[in-house]
Amino acid sequence: MARQIEKPGRSDQKQMAPFRQMLEQAGLHYDTMRTAQGVRIAYWHGLPRDYGATQVASEQRRAGHVSFHVDFHFRALKKAAPLPVRGSIVLLHPWGTEGSAMAGWGLAFASAGYVVVMPDLRSQGRSDDAPVGYGPREAGDMVSLVHALEATHRLPGPLYLLGASYGATVALFTAPRLPEVHGVIALEPYADAVNVIHRAPASGLFGYRWLVRWISSHEMDEAIARADRVLGIDLYRIDPGEALARTKVCTLILGGNHDELIPPSALRALARRSPKARYVEIAGEGHLTLPLRTDRLFPPMLKWIDGLPAGPDGDCPGYMPLPPTAVPVPHVRSKIAGDRGAARALSLQSPSPLGRGEGPWMALL
Numbered sequence: 001m002a003r004q005i006e007k008p009g010r011s012d013q014k015q016m017a018p019f020r021q022m023l024e025q026a027g028l029h030y031d032t033m034r035t036a037q038g039v040r041i042a043y044w045h046g047l048p049r050d051y052g053a054t055q056v057a058s059e060q061r062r063a064g065h066v067s068f069h070v071d072f073h074f075r076a077l078k079k080a081a082p083l084p085v086r087g088s089i090v091l092l093h094p095w096g097t098e099g100s101a102m103a104g105w106g107l108a109f110a111s112a113g114y115v116v117v118m119p120d121l122r123s124q125g126r127s128d129d130a131p132v133g134y135g136p137r138e139a140g141d142m143v144s145l146v147h148a149l150e151a152t153h154r155l156p157g158p159l160y161l162l163g164a165s166y167g168a169t170v171a172l173f174t175a176p177r178l179p180e181v182h183g184v185i186a187l188e189p190y191a192d193a194v195n196v197i198h199r200a201p202a203s204g205l206f207g208y209r210w211l212v213r214w215i216s217s218h219e220m221d222e223a224i225a226r227a228d229r230v231l232g233i234d235l236y237r238i239d240p241g242e243a244l245a246r247t248k249v250c251t252l253i254l255g256g257n258h259d260e261l262i263p264p265s266a267l268r269a270l271a272r273r274s275p276k277a278r279y280v281e282i283a284g285e286g287h288l289t290l291p292l293r294t295d296r297l298f299p300p301m302l303k304w305i306d307g308l309p310a311g312p313d314g315d316c317p318g319y320m321p322l323p324p325t326a327v328p329v330p331h332v333r334s335k336i337a338g339d340r341g342a343a344r345a346l347s348l349q350s351p352s353p354l355g356r357g358e359g360p361w362m363a364l365l
Contacts, residue, residue: 005197005227008096008124008132008166019100026051026107027077028116032126035144040128043119043145044099045154046110048083051075053111055104055295070292074107086113087182089160090142090174092167093118094291098125105162108298115156119145121170131231134166134193134238139173146178158182160305163189164291165262168253169240176246183308184251185301187291188262191270193235197224199261241273250308250316251277254297256285276312280319296322 023030028046035041051074074080089109091102099118106116120127121138131137149155161184163171168189175184190196201215224235244251251274255267264281271279282290282297290297300320307317 005223006132006230011097011101011125016098016100019103022072022074022103023100023106023118025076026074026080026110028106033145033148035141037130037140037144039122039130039141041119041122041141041145042099042126043117044106045149046106046116048085048110048113048115049077049080050083051080051107051111053104053107055108055298070104070295072104072107072294074111083111083113085115085156087158087160088115088117088155089162090117090119090146090171092142092161092163092170093121093124094164095166096124100125102164102167104292104294105298108294112302114160115154117145117149117155121167131233133231133233134235135169135173135240135243136238138170139177139243142170142174143177146180150180160185163187165189165287172240172247172251173243175249175251176243181249183249183305184247185304186251186253187297188255188259188267188287189240189253189270190262191240191266193238194224195266196261197235241270244270244274244277247274247276248312249276252301252304252316252319253277253279254282254290254319254321255279256282256287256290258284258286259290261287276316278316278319280321282321 023044023046026046026049028044030042030044032040032042053072053074055070055072091099091105091109093099093101098120102118106118110116119142121132122128122130122141123132133140146155146159157180159178159180159182161171161175161181163169163185164187168186171184171186172189175181198217198220201220228234251271253267253271255262255264257264264279267279267281271277282293285293285296299322304317304319309315
């Protein structure tokens with residue numbers, strides 16, 4: 001248990017291959033930089049292009065199984081014309097994955113006129129191994145990355161941050177350290193790292209739910225204490241709410257009402273830490289499916305960004321997601337299909353019974 005807390009592990013190469021292929025077909029550039037602390041950070045960088053990115057989600061139920069399909073289509077680089085720049089956005093991935101896991105979001109934002117940056121967080125993807133920090137250390141890495149890109153004129157403003165799960169918490173810690181950030185979108189961030197660690201076994205997202213019977217609360221506390229010693233941090237004192245309270249720009253927090261790991265009550269309490277934060281609960285979504293739902297979340301997200309005030313004293317805009325078309329499922333696999341680069345379709349499906357937490361997408365935390 002302690003090792004799972006201490007290191008996210010590298011994402012499965014075969015699992016992430018379709019996402020990397022999408023970004024390569026779209027012509028995004030893959031690069032690296034070194035932070036002020038000497039940590040090598042790998043990242044994808046893409047310019048605005050008319051990829052015509054569209055996504056359609058559908059659900060099928062049969063014999064106690066649920067299939068959740070997401071078909072994502074886009075034009076390949078040679079058919080995607082450049083677009084005027086509206087700003088830049090840094091997209092931060094969940095625990096145990098990599099920047100390419102945000103490919104759907106990246107191509108959607110690039111199609112809307114934004115420069116997109118998708119870094120691999122430390123000790124994940126192809127970035128250097130370095131002690132994770134559950135938010136603050138990773139935020140320092142992102143500050144270095146932003147400054148490096150700004151110095152080479154590759155990150156035109158206004159700048160926005162969007163993260164999913166662990167990446168969302170990194171976004172919350174990054175925002176108050178970058179005065180150029182104009183808005184923050186956090187999909188299912190954790191408000192209390194220790195609480196999430198304790199909830200993880202019973203969530204079914206890390207393996208079979210019955211395993212929780214063999215893990216006592218005392219053993220979890222011992223694993224957390226060991227992780228603190230190894231990482232040189234205090235998980236009990238890591239407080240995303242404190243960073244949120246210092247953030248002067250509008251922050252949109254989204255969470256699914258079926259989230260197995262981070263309860264809506266925790267996100268409501270987190271949002272109350274700042275008058276500039278708003279929590280919106282997304283019906284019918286769980287911890288695995290919410291970051292996949294660009295079809296529901298992205299169009300109103302663009303309206304939210306367009307409605308942001310020019311200065312820190314203006315009112316934050318509201319947010320209303322599109323109606324639900326599918327329910328959360330815990331097991332997802334992916335594949336790429338298409339016609340030799342003119343377009344690509346990403347299909348995600350779940351053949352497993354509801355409630356069984358296993359499979360390649362259980363890393364999406």
